[in-house]
Amino acid sequence: MKDIDSILHALPEAISHTFGKGKPADYIPALAEVPRDRFGMAISTVDGQDFIVGDAKESFSIQSISKLFSLSQAMHYAGEKVFERVGVEPSGNPFNSLSQLEFENGIPRNPFINAGALVISDILLEHLKSPKQDFLDHIRRLSGNLDIQYDERVFRSEYDHGQRNAALAYYLKSFNNINHSIAQVLDFYFYQCSLNMSCLDLARASRFLANGGIDPVNDKKVVTPKRARRINSLMMTCGTYDEAGEFAFRVGLPCKSGVGGGIVAVIPGKMSICVWSPELGAKGNSLPGMHALKAFIEKAGISVF
Numbered sequence: 001m002k003d004i005d006s007i008l009h010a011l012p013e014a015i016s017h018t019f020g021k022g023k024p025a026d027y028i029p030a031l032a033e034v035p036r037d038r039f040g041m042a043i044s045t046v047d048g049q050d051f052i053v054g055d056a057k058e059s060f061s062i063q064s065i066s067k068l069f070s071l072s073q074a075m076h077y078a079g080e081k082v083f084e085r086v087g088v089e090p091s092g093n094p095f096n097s098l099s100q101l102e103f104e105n106g107i108p109r110n111p112f113i114n115a116g117a118l119v120i121s122d123i124l125l126e127h128l129k130s131p132k133q134d135f136l137d138h139i140r141r142l143s144g145n146l147d148i149q150y151d152e153r154v155f156r157s158e159y160d161h162g163q164r165n166a167a168l169a170y171y172l173k174s175f176n177n178i179n180h181s182i183a184q185v186l187d188f189y190f191y192q193c194s195l196n197m198s199c200l201d202l203a204r205a206s207r208f209l210a211n212g213g214i215d216p217v218n219d220k221k222v223v224t225p226k227r228a229r230r231i232n233s234l235m236m237t238c239g240t241y242d243e244a245g246e247f248a249f250r251v252g253l254p255c256k257s258g259v260g261g262g263i264v265a266v267i268p269g270k271m272s273i274c275v276w277s278p279e280l281g282a283k284g285n286s287l288p289g290m291h292a293l294k295a296f297i298e299k300a301g302i303s304v305f
């Protein structure tokens with residue numbers, strides 16, 4: 001795997017032209033304070049090796065990447081029933097869009113848009129005894145990092161500026177697609193988004209998706225092989241929102257992004273990748289991150305296609 005290391009180390013230079021072309025998320029003010037010149041990338045292979053470059057060990061706000069872990073946990077507890085309350089189609093709309101919900105009777109298009117993740121949070125509230133702690137434990141176990149914490153400032157900032165998510169949650173409830181109180185659902189959802197993790201933590205935590213649902217380091221089954229396939233499919237079609245077509249075209253890997261600037265990508269059977277750089281393009285995905293993934297797969301010559 002010497003190649004992976006040298007390809008990785010050439011990336012910061014190869015994508016340097018993309019800096020200054022996007023901007024960090026500012027609708028959650030605490031996220032706008034992160035230095036925009038950060039860049040890190042980590043790879044975890046299914047045979048247990050890690051490769052890192054740049055700021056790969058620096059923690060950042062995982063934001064919507066948390067939707068991967070909430071979905072995998074919800075599928076573990078509720079199985080296929082999850083998809084009676086959330087769809088599996090790309091939305092073609094921004095991640096926080098309200099309009100589709102009205103036409104589609106309160107069934108979010110997929111579990112990765114905010115409306116879908118609010119329903120997933122509601123499902124998890126039914127199954128977890130101490131939802132926040134159980135979710136944190138799930139993430140800590142998967143990443144092998146017991147120091148992972150949530151960021152109180154980001155959590156507060158999400159709350160103070162969370163009117164759209166609140167609107168989505170109320171709207172979902174009007175269609176009886178939320179069973180718990182709006183306050184409980186938002187509190188749990190914002191908590192998930194405000195966890196801080198590094199690229200290395202995230203690459204390790206998503207390794208099970210590259211390995212048929214089994215964490216290759218401890219042999220623990222996280223989800224069944226069929227569910228791992230389904231999560232990867234959803235990442236490919238819905239993981240980067242209304243830019244999923246562009247990602248499939250340019251990167252060609254299942255990806256899940258967050259407005260903290262992180263993107264997790266999976267190469268089934270081989271490795272999971274996490275790249276982080278805070279400047280986002282117009283659709284809320286890291287611009288340098290997308291370019292780094294594209295450059296990586298082109299240089300490494302590996303793809304799902």
Ligand code: DON
Pocket residue numbers: 062063064065095096114158165193257258259260283284285
């Ligand atoms: O709820 C929100 O809007 C944020 N906490 C998460 C959105 C997000 O990360 C979308 N990803 N690109």
